[in-house]
Amino acid sequence: xxxxxxxxxxxxxxxxxxxxxxxxxxxxxxxxxxxxxxxxxxxxxxxxxxxxxxxxxxxxxxxxxxxxxxxxxxxxxxxxxxxxxxxxxxxxxxxxxxxxxxxxxxxxxxxxxxxxxxxxxxxxxxxxxxxxxxxxxxxxxxxxxxxxxxxxxxxxxxxxxxxxxxxxxxxxxxxxxxxxxxxxxxxxxxxxxxxxxxxxxxxxxxxxxxxxxxxxxxxxxxxxxxxxxxxxxxxxxxxxxxxxxxxxxxxxxxxxxxxxxxxxxxxxxx
Amino acid sequence: xxxxxxxxxxxxxxxxxxxxxxxxxxxxxxxxxxxxxxxxxxxxxxxxxxxxxxxxxxxxxxxxxxxxxxxxxxxxxxxxxxxxxxxxxxxxxxxxxxxxxxxxxxxxxxxxxxxxxxxxxxxxxxxxxxxxxxxxxxxxxxxxxxxxxxxxxxxxxxxxxxxxxxxxxxxxxxxxxxxxxxxxxxxxxxxxxxxxxxxxxxxxxxxxxxxxxxxxxxxxxxxxxxxxxxxxxxxxxxxxxxxxxxxxxxxxxxxxxxxxxxxxxxxxxxxxxxxxxxxxxxxxxxxxxxxxxxxxxxxxxxxxxxxxxxxxxxxxxxxxxxxxxxxxxxxxxxxxxxxxxxxxxxxxxxxxxxxxxxxxxxxxxxxxxxxxxxxxxxxxxxxxxxxxxxxxxxxxxxxxxxxxxx
Numbered sequence: 001x002x003x004x005x006x007x008x009x010x011x012x013x014x015x016x017x018x019x020x021x022x023x024x025x026x027x028x029x030x031x032x033x034x035x036x037x038x039x040x041x042x043x044x045x046x047x048x049x050x051x052x053x054x055x056x057x058x059x060x061x062x063x064x065x066x067x068x069x070x071x072x073x074x075x076x077x078x079x080x081x082x083x084x085x086x087x088x089x090x091x092x093x094x095x096x097x098x099x100x101x102x103x104x105x106x107x108x109x110x111x112x113x114x115x116x117x118x119x120x121x122x123x124x125x126x127x128x129x130x131x132x133x134x135x136x137x138x139x140x141x142x143x144x145x146x147x148x149x150x151x152x153x154x155x156x157x158x159x160x161x162x163x164x165x166x167x168x169x170x171x172x173x174x175x176x177x178x179x180x181x182x183x184x185x186x187x188x189x190x191x192x193x194x195x196x197x198x199x200x201x202x203x204x205x206x207x208x209x210x211x212x213x214x215x216x217x218x219x220x221x222x223x224x225x226x227x228x229x230x231x232x233x234x235x236x237x238x239x240x241x242x243x244x245x246x247x248x249x250x251x252x253x254x255x256x257x258x259x260x261x262x263x264x265x266x267x268x269x270x
Numbered sequence: 271x272x273x274x275x276x277x278x279x280x281x282x283x284x285x286x287x288x289x290x291x292x293x294x295x296x297x298x299x300x301x302x303x304x305x306x307x308x309x310x311x312x313x314x315x316x317x318x319x320x321x322x323x324x325x326x327x328x329x330x331x332x333x334x335x336x337x338x339x340x341x342x343x344x345x346x347x348x349x350x351x352x353x354x355x356x357x358x359x360x361x362x363x364x365x366x367x368x369x370x371x372x373x374x375x376x377x378x379x380x381x382x383x384x385x386x387x388x389x390x391x392x393x394x395x396x397x398x399x400x401x402x403x404x405x406x407x408x409x410x411x412x413x414x415x416x417x418x419x420x421x422x423x424x425x426x427x428x429x430x431x432x433x434x435x436x437x438x439x440x441x442x443x444x445x446x447x448x449x450x451x452x453x454x455x456x457x458x459x460x461x462x463x464x465x466x467x468x469x470x471x472x473x474x475x476x477x478x479x480x481x482x483x484x485x486x487x488x489x490x491x492x493x494x495x496x497x498x499x500x501x502x503x504x505x506x507x508x509x510x511x512x513x514x515x516x517x518x519x520x521x522x523x524x525x526x527x528x529x530x531x532x533x534x535x536x537x538x539x540x541x542x543x544x545x546x547x548x549x550x551x552x553x554x555x556x557x558x559x560x561x562x563x564x565x566x567x568x569x570x571x572x573x574x575x576x577x578x579x580x581x582x583x584x585x586x587x588x589x590x591x592x593x594x595x596x597x598x599x600x601x602x603x604x605x606x607x608x609x610x611x612x613x614x615x616x617x618x619x620x621x622x623x624x625x626x627x628x629x630x631x632x633x634x635x636x637x638x639x640x641x642x643x644x645x646x647x648x649x650x651x652x653x654x655x656x657x658x659x660x661x662x663x664x665x666x667x668x669x670x671x672x673x674x675x676x
């Protein structure tokens with residue numbers, strides 16, 4: 001027995017530096033490390049093209065559908081954000097309307113809108129991050145590429161992921177927007193411990209009341225590495241409205257380049 | 271050609287076609303149709319005895335669009351005819367090819383061959399720099415409806431900006447209302463115009479434009495050489511003062527458009543210099559749009575617009591008349607950000623010298639997935655007798671359009 005105790009004591013001594021460093025990590029450091037790992041696992045996707053459908057529902061259950069297509073370009077530098085073009089097909093009165101965004105980290109994004117009836121490209125103010133995107137429950141800031149340095153992080157706890165991934169375990173991380181003009185005081189995210197993909201997000205409004213919950217479902221992996229959700233369900237708890245965003249299969253590395261994401265090409269996209 | 275040689279020839283053609291990647295891929299076709307029914311309401315009786323006194327003027331328009339694309343969208347054929355039938359204005363019953371072109375996106379260039387619409391500029395109250403397309407003045411008096419312009423356009427995007435060259439072999443004359451209709455000013459504008467150029471409407475026009483984005487600045491520089499889109503209206507027969515002949519001069523116009531975007535502010539400038547209409551003159555529109563996002567804790571945005579319009583042309587007869595010589599535009603834009611994309615734009619253009627005012631209201635919203643309503647109201651207020659707006663003094667109108675998309 002005495003021998004066993006000595007072995008145990010030695011073992012504890014031997015692994016204590018490991019334990020020490022683990023416990024020395026603050027909740028903030030752990031939260032950031034999780035976000036960095038999510039980001040690291042998604043590096044190198046290059047460019048992508050996906051067709052999407054957005055279904056808007058009001059509290060009475062009436063629905064309205066938008067068909068759109070999103071083309072994205074990865075900008076690998078951590079200090080620069082990704083670029084994207086969104087083209088609308090339905091409803092018909094906005095068919096051909098296109099939206100170009102050059103995401104920044106903390107500075108305002110550069111945004112242009114193409115209006116096909118007038119053949120006019122307009123540079124628009126990007127101050128409006130928290131307004132509804134095409135009347136949906138998604139704000140522009142909910143859809144923009146999730147750059148690590150746009151937020152401050154704090155790991156809260158580990159727990160079951162819940163309804164979005166019933167048999168998975170998640171990190172629960174609070175993140176606080178660092179960019180200006182966010183409509184949120186904070187977001188609580190549930191990040192799957194296995195693949196580091198977000199499963200659920202709660203959005204808290206400027207009065208720190210729960211505003212919306214987003215579930216990210218139907219993940220598929222592409223090119224053996226990149227995970228993409230194929231269904232996002234956003235519920236607004238304050239209005240009873242909801243929006244579902246579904247994605248058809250993604251295409252990656254379809255040959256898009258910087259030249260396809262400039263203002264003067266916007267009127268040519270379809 | 272014998273049957274045998276024909277089949278060989280056909281087989282050869284098929285082989286050739288199959289070896290061309292452009293043809294090997296199945297082209298995609300799309301056809302859509304937009305139909306709009308419009309009612310124009312004129313609350314006042316007309317100013318000129320020749321004008322028909324109709325309080326309600328109905329019309330209907332059709333705008334189909336046919337497209338075919340191949341090469342993954344890098345080659346595209348677009349055909350957009352347009353036709354309107356108007357009960358009370360024989361000239362407003364008109365048809366046009368808004369677009370009939372082939373677009374090719376090549377390695378490092380875009381090419382457009384055929385009739386197309388091109389928009390240049392940034393300001394809201396006047397489109398000074400925008401010169402490629404002729405205005406379809408029958409559709410509305412705001413000069414935002416355009417006739418299709420035949421052209422060969424090549425655009426070359428580079429790191430230092432996009433340079434575009436336009437060669438336009440055929441000129442489109444401006445459309446004018448029938449004398450007996452409202453908004454005609456009681457004058458008849460001849461449908462046969464006179465020209466500076468001996469080639470008349472076949473005088474080739476050339477334009478060059480460079481556009482670039484530098485940080486928060488969007489900048490465009492352009493030069494146009496050719497037939498002015500603005501006609502001078504000549505009174506060729508002194509005994510017939512209400513019969514006018516449009517005359518199209520050859521001009522050179524250099525344009526600058528600039529927008530600085532910061533926070534919720536859009537600062538805008540358009541400026542031109544023009545030769546060919548009397549003495550060389552400058553004109554400019556400058557102003558801003560400032561938006562309050564999410565007003566009163568709703569999803570609505572409210573924007574404020576203000577622009578100053580200056581035009582230095584000599585209005586003694588060598589240049590076409592102009593309204594915007596020393597005028598101020600003030601406006602407000604309300605965007606509901608709702609499911610139906612409802613929006614409202616209200617504005618006033620006031621002549622700083624004589625106070626003549628044009629009040630405008632434009633509103634629109636979608637109904638369901640395939641319908642839309644638009645309302646436009648224009649009121650001519652306090653018009654001075656010497657101001658060209660005076661001819662519209664009793665032509666205040668409200669137009670309601672119901673649009674269906676097929």
